Amino acid sequence: xxxxxxxxxxxxxxxxxxxxxxxxxxxxxxxxxxxxxxxxxxxxxxxxxxxxxxxxxxxxxxxxxxxxxxxxxxxxxxxxxxxxxxxxxxxxxxxxxxxxxxxxxxxxxxxxxxxxxxxxxxxxxxxxxxxxxxxxxxxxxxxxxxxxxxxxxxxxxxxxxxxxxxxxxxxxxxxxxxxxxxxxxxxxxxxxx
Amino acid sequence: xxxxxxxxxxxxxxxxxxxxxxxxxxxxxxxxxxxxxxxxxxxxxxxxxxxxxxxxxxxxxxxxxxxxxxxxxxxxxxxxxxxxxxxxxxxxxxxxxxxxxxxxxxxxxxxxxxxxxxxxxxxxxxxxxxxxxxxxxxxxxxxxxxxxxxxxxxxxxxxxxxxxxxxxxxxxxxxxxxxxxxxxxxxxxxxxx
Numbered sequence: 001x002x003x004x005x006x007x008x009x010x011x012x013x014x015x016x017x018x019x020x021x022x023x024x025x026x027x028x029x030x031x032x033x034x035x036x037x038x039x040x041x042x043x044x045x046x047x048x049x050x051x052x053x054x055x056x057x058x059x060x061x062x063x064x065x066x067x068x069x070x071x072x073x074x075x076x077x078x079x080x081x082x083x084x085x086x087x088x089x090x091x092x093x094x095x096x097x098x099x100x101x102x103x104x105x106x107x108x109x110x111x112x113x114x115x116x117x118x119x120x121x122x123x124x125x126x127x128x129x130x131x132x133x134x135x136x137x138x139x140x141x142x143x144x145x146x147x148x149x150x151x152x153x154x155x156x157x158x159x160x161x162x163x164x165x166x167x168x169x170x171x172x173x174x175x176x177x178x179x180x181x182x183x184x185x186x187x188x189x190x191x192x193x
Numbered sequence: 194x195x196x197x198x199x200x201x202x203x204x205x206x207x208x209x210x211x212x213x214x215x216x217x218x219x220x221x222x223x224x225x226x227x228x229x230x231x232x233x234x235x236x237x238x239x240x241x242x243x244x245x246x247x248x249x250x251x252x253x254x255x256x257x258x259x260x261x262x263x264x265x266x267x268x269x270x271x272x273x274x275x276x277x278x279x280x281x282x283x284x285x286x287x288x289x290x291x292x293x294x295x296x297x298x299x300x301x302x303x304x305x306x307x308x309x310x311x312x313x314x315x316x317x318x319x320x321x322x323x324x325x326x327x328x329x330x331x332x333x334x335x336x337x338x339x340x341x342x343x344x345x346x347x348x349x350x351x352x353x354x355x356x357x358x359x360x361x362x363x364x365x366x367x368x369x370x371x372x373x374x375x376x377x378x379x380x381x382x383x384x385x386x
Binding site: 022023025027028029030031033034035037038039040041042043045046047048049050052067068069070071072073074075076118119151164167168169170171172173174175176177178179183185186188189190191193 | 215216218220221222223224226227228230231232233234235236238239240241242243245260261262263264265266267268269311312344357360361362363364365366367368369370371372376378379381382383384386
């Protein structure tokens with residue numbers, strides 16, 4: 001923990017910052033707007049700057065995904081584990097999709113309860129709950145059992161209300177204006193993926 | 194640009210993806226919620242993974258700031274240039290604050306128009322416009338003059354309406370639930386700064 005005299009502390013520290021207890025938060029980035037996964041990536045990058053142990057599990061992205069985030073993560077040795085099948089609304093084989101999500105959840109559950117990482121991101125995990133592949137109550141039960149210093153970040157649209165009720169910090173990324181819908185501009189590499 | 198046969202392309206590419214034209218976007222992350230700066234950081238990290246040239250200018254954070262993002266950026270050689278004075282609502286010397294913002298804006302303007310970078314982030318720049326330190330019309334004029342492939346991301350609360358009107362992609366980060374306000378939990382290193 002940085003000392004109170006560290007100038008880097010000043011702007012973010014509340015006026016009454018004294019003993020800052022490490023307290024693991026459950027954070028949810030939801031909503032229809034951009035920035036849910038990207039903000040989680042930003043947290044991992046920032047925390048990596050402080051030599052925290054961080055880890056991202058991706059639920060939807062295919063195990064062969066090699067987007068900007070995967071390339072960047074590989075360069076610095078930050079683990080991003082994708083075990084989706086590239087599920088889209090056109091996905092034909094929902095049994096396989098469900099099985100992959102459940103298997104990925106088992107790995108997450110183990111990591112969350114073990115507590116070796118400071119921050120664990122479950123990327124696009126809300127869909128697994130929203131579509132009923134995984135029970136929300138089971139997720140909350142696992143979050144309750146985690147060591148108290150572990151932060152867990154869950155991203156995706158349509159976060160279930162029970163999860164929102166349980167979470168500490170919830171942000172809704174709200175779409176105000178979108179170039180792809182409004183102007184027919186294609187997704188841009190580096191920005192979007 | 195990745196080829197259409199690159200498997201990493203598939204999930205994000207729209208069905209009709211053919212020639213993907215590089216088109217610089219003006220992106221605004223605003224609202225009272227978390228994740229405005231963090232999502233911009235995530236974009237820089239992702240784009241760095243694709244070997245893009247990226248650069249962040251910070252307006253409010255002190256030039257000596259050494260938060261998680263500065264440490265992470267230093268480790269990988271990603272330029273973050275802070276030239277604020279750690280301005281807070283308690284700032285006594287507003288003339289100095291204004292002068293610093295104007296000087297920082299001059300540097301941004303040069304970089305935006307020159308176009309050496311693929312992505313330029315102006316972090317917490319909305320405040321400089323909101324408080325009238327810098328004219329919004331001057332900012333839009335500069336954005337208009339940039340080379341067309343340059344993406345510019347502007348973050349901060351209270352984005353001026355003219356900027357929103359001009360921007361391509363606008364996201365409002367909306368606070369749904371906040372642990373510091375609701376439960377009196379202090380800002381957590383790695384997560385918040």
